[in-house]
Amino acid sequence: MIPTRSRNRSVNHLKNKRILVTGACGTVGRELVRQAVEEFEVAECIGIDNNESELFFLDQEFGGDGRGKFFLGDVRDRDKLMRRLRGVDVVFHAAALKHVGLCERSPFEAVQSNILAIQNLVGAACENGVERVVFTSSDKAVNPTNVMGTSKLMGERLISAANTTLHGDGPVFVSTRFGNVLGSRGSVLPIFRRQIAQGGPVTLTDREMTRFVMSCEQAVRLVLDSAHLGCGGEVLITKMPVVRIEDLANVMIERLAPKYGHDPANIEIQEIGAKPGEKMYEELMSQEETGRTWELDRYFVVRPAFPSLYRDIEYDYENLVSREVTNPYNSSLEPALSRDEVGRFLEENGLLEPADCADEPAERNFP
DSSP: OOOBOOOOOOSSTTTTOEEEEESTTSHHHHHHHHHHHHTSOOSEEEEEESOHHHHHHHHHHHOTTSSEEEEEOOTTOHHHHHHHTTTOSEEEEOOOOOOHHHHHHSHHHHHIIIIIHHHHHHHHHHHTTOSEEEEEOOGGGSSOOSHHHHHHHHHHHHHHHHHHHOOTTOOEEEEEEOOEETTSTTSHHHHHHHHHHTTOOEEESOTTOEEEEEOHHHHHHHHHHHHHHOOSSOEEEEOOOEEEHHHHHHHHHHHHGGGGTOOGGGOOEEEOOOOTTOOSSOEEEOHHHHTTEEEESSEEEEOOSSOOSSOBOOOOOTTEEESOOOSOEETTTSOBOOHHHHHHHHHHTTOOSOOOOTTSOSSOOOO
16 A cells, blocks of 8 residues: 655744755755754755865854854765764755856766765665655756756755655655845945945946845745645745845845945946846746646645655645636746835845945946
8 A cells, every 4th residue: 555645744844853954055945954054953964165265254153052063074975974964854945156157168076066966865765764854945946057056956856756756755855946135245236235335337248137035034934834844745936025136136225325335326327238148037937837737825836747656745834825827937927026116125135225335346346
């Protein structure tokens, strides 16, 4: 008889759990560590990263009470993952190569970090009896136009396949997919801030470009919720607001320029054109995926295309709104925030505070 999987619906589903975060020094990884330790009362939080300096500072910040333990390691190293996952209950996989241009120029590096590393993680999780594995994917995995997006899509497929072919009571494998994390390293917001601090100009790729946006706290909440909500093999997508990039630039100029001693009227906006492979809009769910997508109050759930071969998984979610979704989730099809709403979003998430911009780039170079 095929076993039916049950799920723990506890509100604090990570309390007293041993968790592991890969890519712990990244923007999302660091916030995962913070929330796990400070808000979810985990028994232990293990962080892995290959950035020695940032790992040292992470250890200084969160290692004091003994629950945070941080190790140098690379997700390409299967033996390292095998050792570190012993006794771990939940894994949050945030390590990845994410910069489109660099992945395009070094595609095999992207394959090793974004595809083969997931294969390593799946094997290590199964061997060590991990309960849940949550993979952080990207909007670029939807109808990908570049190496980075294609590697993320393959990562999602590996996670779904791991769930499809697993026997017995092995890990629950789930993916999350989100849009632009405003304020993260490499995002447009720090670049705009530096340009405004210098008195302009502020450079836009295209005035008509739209993007889904979220704060780092919201992105991490999606990842943490996914560990609780996921039944197995699906992709969870957070509902999030849409902004026009021109509106974002104008609001930041209006609000930040006076704080840096500049008149907003004197800061010019220059349009420099989209970079190769860049979309005018952002996709979080394709037309093909709508046929197997359900809507929750805060999320969309894209159920796997192929059913599990060995387990009868009941896809059952709290706060189900509809089992029928007809429209793809595309930023060009969703209403964009007004400029006042953009300003409120930035203020509510602490993204309009002036900062020391010395280490932030003033422009992007697209060879």
